[in-house]
Amino acid sequence: MSTVSSKQEIFSKVQEALIDALGVDEEEVTPTATLQGDLGAESIDFLDIVFRLEKAFGIKIERGELFPEDILTNTEYVADGKVNSAGIAALKERMPFADLSRFETNPNVQNLGKQLTVQDMCNFVEHKLAA
Amino acid sequence: MRWFWLDRFSEFVSGSHATAVKCVSLSEDHLEEHWPSYPVMPNTLVAEGMAQCGGLLVSEIYKFGELVVLAKFSKCTFEGGEARPGDVLQYRATIDQVKDFGASVTVKGTVEGRPFSEAEIFFARYSADSSQQTKGRTLFNPVDLLKWLRVVGVFTVGVRPDGTRLREEDYNFA
Known part of the structure; x- marks a missing residue:
C-alpha cells in the first residue's frame, strides 16, 4: 500500500468490518472488546472478517495468518x-x-x-x- | 417437497456472476401454508433462492466436485414488500472474493426491475479444512447434481469469461 494509514483510520475500518461481519453496534466495538466473548464471533465469522479486512485495506491474508x-x-x-x-x-x-x-x-x-x-x-x- | 428455489438461469458466467429467475405460482404448496387466504412467498425462501443462485456459481469455481456449504448470511435485507403469485423474482449473484477457504457473493433480488432483496452470503469450502471428517466429501449425489444443473440451464447459458461454453464433459459427475 502506498498510503500510510493512521491508527485511527485503521481502527475505524476494522470497526466497520466487525460491525458488518458480526452485526454489532458501533459502541460495542471498543479496542479492548474481545471478539468471541464480547462481540459474539464464532469460528466462521473469522473467515468473514478476513474477507472484509482484505477488501477494506487492500491486503492479502493467508489461511492461518490471523488465527x-x-x-x-x-x-x-x-x-x-x-x-x-x-x-x-x-x-x-x-x-x-x-x-x-x-x-x-x-x-x-x-x-x-x-x-x-x-x-x-x-x-x-x-x-x-x-x- | 422439492427444494428448488430458482427455476432457471438466464446468465451464468464462470467465476463472475449469474442471473436466475424464480416464478412465484399459486400452485406451490408453500403459498397456501404460509398465510392461509393471503398467499405470499416467505422471504426465508427468497433467501434460499438467492443462496442457491450464488451457491451454484461458487460451486462451479470448484468444478462442482467439492463440499461447498452456505456458511453465513452476513447481510440479508428485504425492501420490496411481498412476493405474490404471478411475480417473477430475478436474482443476480456476483462473486466478490474467492479464497482457498471459500467465497463471498452479493445477490440482489428484483421484481420487474424493482429492488426486492439483497444479501451478502459467505460459502465455506470444506476441502480446505484439515478435518478428516469433511475432507473429500461432497454435498450432493453427482447424478442428482448434474440433473439439477441441466434442469436450471447451467449448461444451456453457462459460459467462461472468454465466452466459451461450459460443457458437462469438462466436469466430473461420475
Whole structure:
C-alpha cells in the first residue's frame, strides 16, 4: 500500500468490518472488546472478517495468518489441551501483533480465540500494512 | 417437497456472476401454508433462492466436485414488500472474493426491475479444512447434481469469461 494509514483510520475500518461481519453496534466495538466473548464471533465469522479486512485495506491474508489454527492442532505444540512452551514461541513468532501475556498464564487452546481483542485486529492490520 | 428455489438461469458466467429467475405460482404448496387466504412467498425462501443462485456459481469455481456449504448470511435485507403469485423474482449473484477457504457473493433480488432483496452470503469450502471428517466429501449425489444443473440451464447459458461454453464433459459427475 502506498498510503500510510493512521491508527485511527485503521481502527475505524476494522470497526466497520466487525460491525458488518458480526452485526454489532458501533459502541460495542471498543479496542479492548474481545471478539468471541464480547462481540459474539464464532469460528466462521473469522473467515468473514478476513474477507472484509482484505477488501477494506487492500491486503492479502493467508489461511492461518490471523488465527494460527495449525499450531493449535499440532501435537508437537499442544498436550492435554494446553499449548507448551515451544507452541507459545511459535505463536509469538506467528502473531507478533497480539498480546499473548494473558494467554500465557493459562495457555488452554480454547482461550486464544477468546482473548483476541479488537486492538489485536488493528495491530494485525498495522503489521500487514508495514510488511 | 422439492427444494428448488430458482427455476432457471438466464446468465451464468464462470467465476463472475449469474442471473436466475424464480416464478412465484399459486400452485406451490408453500403459498397456501404460509398465510392461509393471503398467499405470499416467505422471504426465508427468497433467501434460499438467492443462496442457491450464488451457491451454484461458487460451486462451479470448484468444478462442482467439492463440499461447498452456505456458511453465513452476513447481510440479508428485504425492501420490496411481498412476493405474490404471478411475480417473477430475478436474482443476480456476483462473486466478490474467492479464497482457498471459500467465497463471498452479493445477490440482489428484483421484481420487474424493482429492488426486492439483497444479501451478502459467505460459502465455506470444506476441502480446505484439515478435518478428516469433511475432507473429500461432497454435498450432493453427482447424478442428482448434474440433473439439477441441466434442469436450471447451467449448461444451456453457462459460459467462461472468454465466452466459451461450459460443457458437462469438462466436469466430473461420475
